[in-house]
């Protein structure tokens with residue numbers, strides 16, 4: 001195990017956040033469900049900007065960019081993309097130029113993450129109502145233009161849901177193992193959202209490579225089970241080659257992908273997800289947004305009520321606070 005940990009720690013990254021993130025009980029949810037223990041892992045408090053999971057991913061992705069002597073970062077996403085804002089925060093800290101490419105029109109009033117991007121002074125491009133393919137063409141063109149200006153640009157691909165991006169969540173598993181040991185916690189099952197599958201892959205790989213101490217429950221917020229599963233296995237194989245430790249077969253039964261709470265997919269909320277955005281903070285004083293975390297909490301509560309879980313539970317709050325301000 002020590003060898004594995006040494007190997008994981010040897011992979012290049014740049015320090016951006018404050019880790020480990022806190023892990024604590026959510027007592028009022030325990031009382032409400034008459035089930036304990038239930039813990040929350042506070043990745044909404046990763047220590048940069050509005051916080052969130054992408055800080056873990058950016059430590060590895062921007063670590064790679066710095067190793068390649070990049071001086072400018074190109075990131076793309078929808079208007080309220082948490083990745084775009086957190087990349088802008090990280091670039092401020094590292095002294096890199098940041099270019100944000102949005103599909104969507106510039107709104108009259110900048111709110112949520114768009115306000116934060118504006119305060120950070122990054123250059124944002126609003127491409128209007130186009131799809132991700134056309135957005136990618138613009139990104140490639142911007143890359144060439146920056147090259148011609150003598151810059152050394154770096155593109156963040158696939159919403160940071162890549163092997164390097166997922167490495168951050170391999171570390172999160174190590175943190176949970178250590179925090180459990182230090183505080184004598186009994187954690188059996190971990191809950192996290194699945195969008196493109198970056199967070200999920202890091203957790204699944206980290207769990208497997210460290211002896212499968214947990215069962216990982218991935219609540220899909222975007223795709224049907226089959227598509228998300230394929231994405232995850234693609235990222236898992238990237239992780240295996242980055243770390244150099246293949247898992248072959250050992251993923252068996254160590255994770256479940258649940259697509260029952262996704263509604264109509266990404267950004268398409270459900271009656272239950274809207275309700276929990278209002279109910280959860282009333283219990284714990286912790287806000288959740290309505291694209292990722294609301295669906296995870298809905299799933300966790302429903303699975304507890306249906307007795308589909310065993311032992312201590314740990315919900316990973318992936319942040320996204322900036323986006324909440326434009327969701328209702």
Ligand SMILES: *Cc1c(COP(=O)(O)O)cnc(C)c1O
Pocket residue numbers: 052053054082083159161193194195196197198199200292293318319320
């Ligand atoms: C990007 C993001 C995720 C995870 O997405 P994956 O693509 O599955 O890694 C989860 N929560 C928030 C708040 C995010 O911004």
